[in-house]
Amino acid sequence: MNRDGLDLLQRGAALLELDLTAQLPAFEHLFSLLQAGNERLNLTALKTEEDIVLKHFVDSLTCLRGGYLEGELKVLDLGTGAGFPTFPLALVRPNLHFTAVDSIRKKIDFVRDTATQLSLPQVTPLVGRAEMLGRSPDHRERYDRVVVRAVASLPVLAELALPLLREGGLLVAQKGAITAEELNAGRRAAGEVRGKVQVVDPFDLPILGDARTLIVIEKLGPTPSKYPRRAGVPTAQPLFWTPPPRTAR
Numbered sequence: 001m002n003r004d005g006l007d008l009l010q011r012g013a014a015l016l017e018l019d020l021t022a023q024l025p026a027f028e029h030l031f032s033l034l035q036a037g038n039e040r041l042n043l044t045a046l047k048t049e050e051d052i053v054l055k056h057f058v059d060s061l062t063c064l065r066g067g068y069l070e071g072e073l074k075v076l077d078l079g080t081g082a083g084f085p086t087f088p089l090a091l092v093r094p095n096l097h098f099t100a101v102d103s104i105r106k107k108i109d110f111v112r113d114t115a116t117q118l119s120l121p122q123v124t125p126l127v128g129r130a131e132m133l134g135r136s137p138d139h140r141e142r143y144d145r146v147v148v149r150a151v152a153s154l155p156v157l158a159e160l161a162l163p164l165l166r167e168g169g170l171l172v173a174q175k176g177a178i179t180a181e182e183l184n185a186g187r188r189a190a191g192e193v194r195g196k197v198q199v200v201d202p203f204d205l206p207i208l209g210d211a212r213t214l215i216v217i218e219k220l221g222p223t224p225s226k227y228p229r230r231a232g233v234p235t236a237q238p239l240f241w242t243p244p245p246r247t248a249r
């Protein structure tokens with residue numbers, strides 16, 4: 001990463017009230033691993049320095065808004081892709097113990113190599129589908145937090161994430177702008193799996209100004225055993241919602 005990229009990262013982080021001075025070398029290292037990984041594996045659509053710095057690094061760090069990820073916590077990153085938001089969060093919050101999950105093996109292979117290279121033993125990569133993990137005794141109701149960025153609509157996320165949380169645990173979902181219809185369906189879906197939408201926090205991505213929303217759903221009680229439904233069904237038939245064509249984030 002060149003000097004401009006480092007400045008951009010520090011400026012973006014400062015707007016989130018984070019001082020990354022100590023972590024800059026690690027972010028530089030992550031940047032070069034991501035670029036090399038992209039050349040080999042085509043991991044992410046974001047390729048320019050500015051995009052990676054602002055739309056991956058700073059964007060992931062916005063999950064810290066509101067203080068829902070502070071303390072010694074077991075966190076599952078659902079659909080981590082190339083390791084986002086896991087890596088930026090792990091670099092600035094070493095007390096978070098991540099299980100970084102994705103259904104695509106090549107992405108998790110990259111996450112494993114990167115965690116080793118960045119000396120992040122608190123990041124555990126796992127190939128799997130959320131629907132399967134949500135039914136496995138090793139993972140169901142085992143996590144303090146589920147974080148998720150850019151994976152699915154809110155009703156789908158509620159069904160996939162709530163089974164993985166212990167009672168009192170939180171789903172922290174970082175999304176783009178959310179429609180009233182999606183939010184309404186998300187509230188109903190959350191209730192169905194014994195959660196409640198506690199926070200809807202709209203904000204602008206630092207520097208770029210793109211619309212983002214942090215949504216927090218608290219788990220209030222045991223999720224009925226019929227959830228999550230089998231692999232693919234939560235996305236194909238979201239609870240309480242018919243998605244419009246081409247939903248993003």
Ligand SMILES: C[S@@+](CC[C@H](N)C(=O)[O-])C[C@H]1O[C@@H](n2cnc3c(N)ncnc32)[C@H](O)[C@@H]1O
Nearest residue numbers: 079080081084102103104128129130149150151
């Ligand atoms: C658009 S990417 C986002 C990746 C990353 N969270 C980010 O913000 O860059 C969505 C990822 O979620 C994964 N994914 C989607 N549904 C999943 C599921 N049910 N279980 C596990 N991974 C899933 C996909 O394989 C993909 O890598």
